[in-house]
Amino acid sequence: MTAQRSVTILGATGSIGTSTLDLVERAGDAFRVEALTANCDVAKLAAAARRTRARLAVVADARCLDDLRDALAGTDTAVAGGAEAVVEAAGRPVDWTMGAIVGCAGLKPTMAAIRNGGTVVLANKEPLVAAGDVILAAARASGATLLPADSEHNAIFQCFDFARPERVRRIILTASGGPFRDRTVAEMQGVSPAQAVAHPNWSMGAKISVDSATMMNKGLELIEAARLFPIDPARIEVVIHRQSIIHSLVDYVDGSILAQLGPSDMRTPIAHTLAWPDRMATPMAPLDLVAIGRLDFAAPDPVRFPALRLANEALAAGGAYPAVLNAANEEAVAAFLEQRIGFTDIALTVEKALARYCGDPAPGSIDAVLLADAEGRALAHAAMEKQAA
Numbered sequence: 001m002t003a004q005r006s007v008t009i010l011g012a013t014g015s016i017g018t019s020t021l022d023l024v025e026r027a028g029d030a031f032r033v034e035a036l037t038a039n040c041d042v043a044k045l046a047a048a049a050r051r052t053r054a055r056l057a058v059v060a061d062a063r064c065l066d067d068l069r070d071a072l073a074g075t076d077t078a079v080a081g082g083a084e085a086v087v088e089a090a091g092r093p094v095d096w097t098m099g100a101i102v103g104c105a106g107l108k109p110t111m112a113a114i115r116n117g118g119t120v121v122l123a124n125k126e127p128l129v130a131a132g133d134v135i136l137a138a139a140r141a142s143g144a145t146l147l148p149a150d151s152e153h154n155a156i157f158q159c160f161d162f163a164r165p166e167r168v169r170r171i172i173l174t175a176s177g178g179p180f181r182d183r184t185v186a187e188m189q190g191v192s193p194a195q196a197v198a199h200p201n202w203s204m205g206a207k208i209s210v211d212s213a214t215m216m217n218k219g220l221e222l223i224e225a226a227r228l229f230p231i232d233p234a235r236i237e238v239v240i241h242r243q244s245i246i247h248s249l250v251d252y253v254d255g256s257i258l259a260q261l262g263p264s265d266m267r268t269p270i271a272h273t274l275a276w277p278d279r280m281a282t283p284m285a286p287l288d289l290v291a292i293g294r295l296d297f298a299a300p301d302p303v304r305f306p307a308l309r310l311a312n313e314a315l316a317a318g319g320a321y322p323a324v325l326n327a328a329n330e331e332a333v334a335a336f337l338e339q340r341i342g343f344t345d346i347a348l349t350v351e352k353a354l355a356r357y358c359g360d361p362a363p364g365s366i367d368a369v370l371l372a373d374a375e376g377r378a379l380a381h382a383a384m385e386k387q388a389a
Helices: 015-026 042-052 062-071 083-090 104-115 126-142 151-159 206-214 216-228 267-275 307-317 321-337 345-356 366-388
Strands: 005-010 031-038 056-059 078-081 096-099 119-122 145-148 168-175 236-240 246-252 257-261
Touching: 005 015, 005 083, 005 104, 015 031, 015 042, 015 096, 015 267, 031 042, 031 083, 042 056, 042 062, 056 062, 056 083, 062 078, 078 083, 083 104, 096 104, 096 267, 104 119, 104 126, 104 321, 104 366, 119 126, 119 267, 126 145, 126 216, 126 321, 126 366, 145 151, 145 216, 145 267, 151 168, 151 216, 151 246, 151 257, 151 267, 168 216, 206 216, 206 321, 206 345, 216 236, 216 307, 216 321, 216 345, 307 321, 307 345, 321 345, 321 366, 345 366
Parallel strands: 005 031, 005 096, 031 056, 056 078, 096 119, 119 145, 168 236
Antiparallel strands: 168 246, 246 257
16 A cells, blocks of 8 residues: 555444554554544544544434534544434545444445445445345446455455356355354253353454354345355355354365455454555464364254344345345344343244335335335334234
8 A cells, every 4th residue: 555545434433443443543644534433432433533633523323412522622623413414424535434333324324435436345234235236236336346344255355256256166154153053942042142242252242243143143144245246145155163263265166265264353354455455464463373273164053043044035035125134133133132032032033024024025225225124123023022922
């Protein structure tokens, strides 16, 4: 990298945003921060804006704007608040945007960034899962470059031959299996939210940690992979790899398998997207393969982890079904974290919502996707109420 690159980080106070900031700040003058957004973590957002001298800081929750204004008084950083302000921040012309806003709140900001035609890094799953066709069409129209920050998709991106996709035989997504990979269904029925968020390999937020525990996270990643890479979805496989050292693999017709290995640290894939098509240094130590010693693999159990089947069914159904899957899962995970439903009820809730959905078969806009998302949430709540009755 030579010329300074302008960057915007959407979701700057979450785990992905924090990791991105760490890399940006370590790189000295290589990057200029245009905008940082957060939901309402004023202290963390203001501290990051001060350190990076960001031109704009935005809170999605407008009630937090006065606190942000006070926290950044005396600086040159402009402030704004509200959902529309986040979209406007995302729409500022920059070279590189990190999209790390959790949930469907990230859809409109991501679309605004894509319309600028720069490089947009997708760290949240909702754009490609819920609105894949709409997002990809917008990127084609603007000429935007979409790069995946998920460790699995970033690994595939590094190994996939886009010039000769017909030579790819399989994509193999690796999954840690989460904290309950060795538990029976009966044992999983009584697990607590604290147990579910205690991921054995990764440090992540509560929602994505629960998704890893149910393996819905891998189901959503399967849908993302089908959007990102020109391959028949039937040729995308999932294997359990408990060490999380191999992040994914690409199998070619000649029998060669290319794999990307790295530490269980999101700064590695984020750094790849920050510097792409170049490389940049990170603080991660080299992998000690001798210390690792062994790499294990196993097939996922569809009985214990039905989320993978549900994701495959939603992908096959197409249209709005992946949006409904994602929305129902978000509501079910939130209910589990609030201890209103049990762990195994999460997949059951999603399955019932998918079975009862009969809305728009092919949403053609973000607004249409959001309508499907709202219906998926309503169906999930109806299913949970019926279960509780």
